Amino acid sequence: MTWEERWHPLRGEWVVVAAHRQNRPWSGEMVGRSLKEIPRFVGDCYLCPGNLRVSGATNPAYDNIFVFDNDHPSISTGAPQPDVPRSAFHKTMRADGISRVVCYSPRHDLTLAELSQVEIVRLFECWQQQYAELGSMPNVDHVLIFENKGEAVGVSNPHPHCQIYANNFVFKTIANEVQAGREYFAQNGRVLFQDVIAAEIEDGRRIIAENDKAIAFLPYFARYAYEVFVAPKATHPSIANLSGNELKDLAEVLKTVLVKFDNLWQMPFPYVMPLHQAPTDGGDHSTFHFHIEFHPPLRKPDLLKYLAGPEIGGGNFLSDTSPEEKAAELIAASSVHYKTEVSE
Ligand SMILES: [Zn+2]
Numbered sequence: 001m002t003w004e005e006r007w008h009p010l011r012g013e014w015v016v017v018a019a020h021r022q023n024r025p026w027s028g029e030m031v032g033r034s035l036k037e038i039p040r041f042v043g044d045c046y047l048c049p050g051n052l053r054v055s056g057a058t059n060p061a062y063d064n065i066f067v068f069d070n071d072h073p074s075i076s077t078g079a080p081q082p083d084v085p086r087s088a089f090h091k092t093m094r095a096d097g098i099s100r101v102v103c104y105s106p107r108h109d110l111t112l113a114e115l116s117q118v119e120i121v122r123l124f125e126c127w128q129q130q131y132a133e134l135g136s137m138p139n140v141d142h143v144l145i146f147e148n149k150g151e152a153v154g155v156s157n158p159h160p161h162c163q164i165y166a167n168n169f170v171f172k173t174i175a176n177e178v179q180a181g182r183e184y185f186a187q188n189g190r191v192l193f194q195d196v197i198a199a200e201i202e203d204g205r206r207i208i209a210e211n212d213k214a215i216a217f218l219p220y221f222a223r224y225a226y227e228v229f230v231a232p233k234a235t236h237p238s239i240a241n242l243s244g245n246e247l248k249d250l251a252e253v254l255k256t257v258l259v260k261f262d263n264l265w266q267m268p269f270p271y272v273m274p275l276h277q278a279p280t281d282g283g284d285h286s287t288f289h290f291h292i293e294f295h296p297p298l299r300k301p302d303l304l305k306y307l308a309g310p311e312i313g314g315g316n317f318l319s320d321t322s323p324e325e326k327a328a329e330l331i332a333a334s335s336v337h338y339k340t341e342v343s344e
């Protein structure tokens with residue numbers, strides 16, 4: 001039973017861990033899991049090969065990865081000039097930028113967890129190219145690559161894909177990490193994320209997967225029950241700087257985490273997965289340590305973590321679960337995907 005407050009060094013804030021409350025009676029909404037069979041190809045899926053999209057464009061008959069500009073962009077080079085605010089106090093700028101969609105596979109029924117290590121490396125190479133290409137544009141200060149997966153995070157189309165936002169500003173979470181990392185380096189002469197990894201190895205209870213060049217752990221200061229960080233062991237500002245061997249090791253560790261997620265409750269595990277990469281704003285980001293974060297919204301197969309008073313009202317997280325207990329569940333989960341076990 002963990003009941004304490006833990007410091008989140010990357011965000012510079014406290015997380016309240018109140019795991020003694022996790023069995024309090026619950027009479028709210030249950031999410032319910034969907035176990036329906038998903039076909040390999042769906043005629044009206046806007047991501048499947050050869051299909052017509054709402055924009056009128058037709059997807060090519062792609063056979064591995066397919067990247068296209070989002071048909072409903074929230075930021076675009078074609079965004080209109082903003083209205084001049086009625087008050088001089090208010091600030092505005094054009095919603096300039098580029099948003100893209102990356103399909104991981106022509107197969108509608110696969111998830112990132114089910115791709116092979118080789119296919120995941122190919123996806124990493126695509127992310128490398130996208131980060132380098134978009135980040136080099138003069139109006140792009142940051143490239144956010146993220147996957148939203150599952151109905152629990154509002155995604156109804158299971159076709160495996162992620163999105164890319166190349167923005168004219170730096171997202172707040174990244175800006176916080178840049179600031180925290182700079183202050184830490186100035187005070188200690190060490191990379192903050194290196195010390196996060198070192199402390200996890202020293203403790204040892206929350207390491208989910210590890211090989212020569214990569215590591216995955218459920219951080220001591222996790223805000224979500226099954227929050228996991230996946231990172232190369234060496235410090236690189238972005239995925240674009242990783243060597244072939246580092247990509248291979250990172251893919252292996254990432255796949256292990258994804259398979260364990262799915263095996264927890266024998267269902268496709270919903271999450272928000274952002275890549276945390278250095279801004280492309282021309283600043284010195286040599287001490288920024290690229291990593292992938294998983295923010296899964298579920299605490300149990302049918303129970304969402306609701307953001308409420310402390311999180312929305314106050315801005316700090318209240319966690320109802322113990323990071324050590326949740327890490328132990330993931331460590332105990334099989335590394336062989338449950339679907340593979342059934343079909344082979
Ligand atoms: Zn599809």
Ligand SMILES: [Zn+2]
Nearest residue numbers: 010177276293
């Ligand atoms: Zn991060």
